[in-house]
Amino acid sequence: MKFLNNIQLDNFLDTLISLVVAFILGGLIGFERQYRQRTAGLRTNVLVALGAAIFVDIALTLHGTDGAVRVIAYVVSGIGFLGAGVIMRQEGNIQGLNTAATLWCSAAIGAAAGADLLLEAVLATVFILAANTLLRPIVHVIERRPLDDEAxxxxxxxxxxxxxxxxxxxxxxxxxxxxxxxxxxxxxxxxxxxxxxxxxxxxxxxxxxxxxxxxxxxxxxxxxxxxxxxxxxxxxx
The missing domain is CATH 3.30.70.260 (ACT domain)
Structure with a gap:
């Protein structure tokens, strides 16, 4: 019955809030990806954000700030393997880099939520959505211009x-x-x-x-x- 000793209402509510925030913010980013029919869409981004939040929250509860920092470092490196899975080479073009980067950012948001940095997580979400939406027309304009005068x-x-x-x-x-x-x-x-x-x-x-x-x-x-x-x-x- 050792698990009963680990049940603390304050910690439970803190974890619940962190996961809810990670779920909502990851969902906002995932919705934009799903709307554009990218490889990693709504569920993937939500799960990445939730996973990062859970790991960081557990480490914070068990070992405090030092434990959370170590887990965040592992999340940053570990998410790279997941991002590599959405990068494809097709017709001479590399596709999926932006989706992989978005997954990386979703993990960062989840980690911030798990570390109880909720305002920072919200702010990061705003900037990520802006990068994937507001910058898109600018990218199209630049890409349609010649590379230079010589080539x-x-x-x-x-x-x-x-x-x-x-x-x-x-x-x-x-x-x-x-x-x-x-x-x-x-x-x-x-x-x-x-x-x-x-x-x-x-x-x-x-x-x-x-x-x-x-x-x-x-x-x-x-x-x-x-x-x-x-x-x-x-x-x-």
Missing amino acids: ELLNVIYIVCDRLESQRVMEQLNQALRQHNYPPKDIDVEPFGEQDVQIEATLIATSIEARVMNHIIELLNHIPSVRYAYWDKNTMN
């Missing part, structure tokens, strides 16, 4: 299709690009074999979302007259 990274769509249907394919390509706000900088058409042509569309945007581009490529590959379509990046000096 420019170009996104290029390649389509091989029936020569007689090339005009219709280009119309559908332009329609898909306009829908996603990726206007073409230049479109070249060259013979490809006896009956086909290759359409090469260079985009103005220097950086694009792989998810959107893969969707466009999928649409193009479903056109009956298209043999195949893909996209790649070229560097123009």
Whole structure:
């Protein structure tokens, strides 16, 4: 019956408040990630925040501030393994870095809540949400500008299709690009074999979302007259 000696109403209420705060704040961050359909969404961010809060709260209860500090150090390093699981390499691009960083921040919020630094946890949540929402339009503006005057990274769509249907394919390509706000900088058409042509569309945007581009490529590959379509990046000096 030793566990009865560890039941203290003050400590229980303190733990309850810490976990509730970690749950709510982790949920706010996770909701934004879930809304944008990222790999680590609502439940993952909540669980990361709760886990960090539980570990830190236990250490604080058992060993005081020194114990909490040691556990926080382990949380900071340990969350890196979880973040690595959401980082993927696809089509030459590294994806998931922002989601991994958000998980890292969720752990920090949970640790702050577990250490009874509730106002600090709330403040950190505000800044994290601002980074993931308010800075997003600025990032898109910067990414759509050329890298510099000497070297420019170009996104290029390649389509091989029936020569007689090339005009219709280009119309559908332009329609898909306009829908996603990726206007073409230049479109070249060259013979490809006896009956086909290759359409090469260079985009103005220097950086694009792989998810959107893969969707466009999928649409193009479903056109009956298209043999195949893909996209790649070229560097123009």
